Amino acid sequence: xxxxxxxxxALPEEAPVTEAAVEGFGGxxxxxxxxxxxxxxxxxxxxxxxxxxxxLGSECLLFGGLIATYMLYRGRNNGHPGPSQLxxxxxxxxxxxxxxxxxxxMVLAVSAAxxxxxxxxxxxxxxxxxxGATFVGAQMYEFTSFYHEGLGYTTSLFSSSFYTLTxxxxxxxxxxIVMLMALVGIISRAxxxxxxxEVVELVGLYWHFVDIVWIIIFTLVYLIPx
Numbered sequence: 724x725x726x727x728x729x730x731x732x733a734l735p736e737e738a739p740v741t742e743a744a745v746e747g748f749g750g751x752x753x754x755x756x757x758x759x760x761x762x763x764x765x766x767x768x769x770x771x772x773x774x775x776x777x778x779l780g781s782e783c784l785l786f787g788g789l790i791a792t793y794m795l796y797r798g799r800n801n802g803h804p805g806p807s808q809l810x811x812x813x814x815x816x817x818x819x820x821x822x823x824x825x826x827x828x829m830v831l832a833v834s835a836a837x838x839x840x841x842x843x844x845x846x847x848x849x850x851x852x853x854x855g856a857t858f859v860g861a862q863m864y865e866f867t868s869f870y871h872e873g874l875g876y877t878t879s880l881f882s883s884s885f886y887t888l889t890x891x892x893x894x895x896x897x898x899x900i901v902m903l904m905a906l907v908g909i910i911s912r913a914x915x916x917x918x919x920x921e922v923v924e925l926v927g928l929y930w931h932f933v934d935i936v937w938i939i940i941f942t943l944v945y946l947i948p949x
Contacts, residue, residue, distance in 0.1 A: 769921060771921060771925060772921070772924075772925065772928075775925050775928050775929070776928075779928065779929070779932050782895075782932065782936075785891075786888075786891070786892075786936050786939075786940075789884075789887060789888045789891060790888060790939065790940065790943060792884050792887075792888070793884040793885060793887075793888045793943075793944065794943065795884075796880040796881055796883070796884040797881055797884065797885070797944075798881065799879060799880040799881050800878075800879045800880075800881040800882070801879045801880075803873060803874065803878050803879050803881075803882070804869075804872055804873055804874050805881060806881075806944075806945075808872075809869055809872060809874060810945055811865065811868075812945060812946075814861065814864075814865065815861075815865065815941065815945055817861070818857070818858050818861035818862065819858075819937065819938075819941050821854050821857050821858050821861075822854065822855065822858040822896070822934055822937055823934060823938070824854055825850075825851045825854035825855055825858075825930070825934065826930065826931055826934045828847045828850045828851040828854065829847070829848075829851045829926075829927045829930045829931065830927070831843070831847040832844050832846075832847035832848045832851060832923060832927065833920070833923050833924050833927045835847060836919055836920040836923035836924070837920045839919075839920075841910055841911075844910060844923060845907050845910055845911060848903050848904075848906055848907050848910075848923070848926075849903075849904075849907055851903055851930065852900045852903040852904050852907075855896050855897075855899060855900045855903070855930075856900055858896060859893055859896055859897055859900070862889065862893050863893075866886070866890075885944070888940065888944070889940065889944070892933070892936060892937060892940060895933050895936075896933055899926075899929055899930050899933055902926050902929065903926060903930070906922065906923065906926055
């Protein structure tokens with residue numbers, strides 16, 4: 724009877740599964756991770772970007788409520804100074820233009836980060852923070868002048884809704900300035916956690932959101948008469 728036992732030496736050796744072989748399939752595992760960065764399987768976004776978009780979505784709800792409240796109460800000044808007596812459109816237009824220009828410098832910062840140019844990244848982040856600080860300074864001057872003209876926070880429903888809306892936006896700009904300067908510091912010390920370009924882009928998303936919200940506020944509060 725013929726020996727049906729196969730010689731084990733004649734069997735082909737099983738090729739070892741290497742890390743390079745896994746990367747040959749696109750560098751993704753079963754969870755949608757690529758290159759060490761976790762990505763959402765369906766949206767193609769990293770978890771950090773997805774979290775930022777969710778946060779900005781909640782901020783839209785916040786500002787939507789504040790804007791709706793102001794539009795409801797903007798005519799209730801009870802004989803106290805109203806928009807037509809207070810607004811300094813040229814000054815507010817200039818400060819708005821300064822804030823919008825900061826979006827351009829933020830784009831340049833993100834571009835420099837993607838090109839791994841730390842020097843230009845720090846430069847444009849600093850310029851963006853400076854433009855934002857100029858806007859906040861103009862807003863503080865505006866609030867001070869309104870107060871001297873008799874418009875306090877509790878003077879009327881109009882003043883309360885106005886200061887709350889524009890004040891919350893000013894706080895968001897101030898938080899953005901802190902984020903920008905902190906990012907400049909950690910880039911200078913080469914201590915950026917994770918992907919440097921992505922971190923700069925996340926701050927950029929927040930900053931662009933703040934600018935877009937101001938366009939809406941400026942249009943509804945200052946340009947459309949009560």
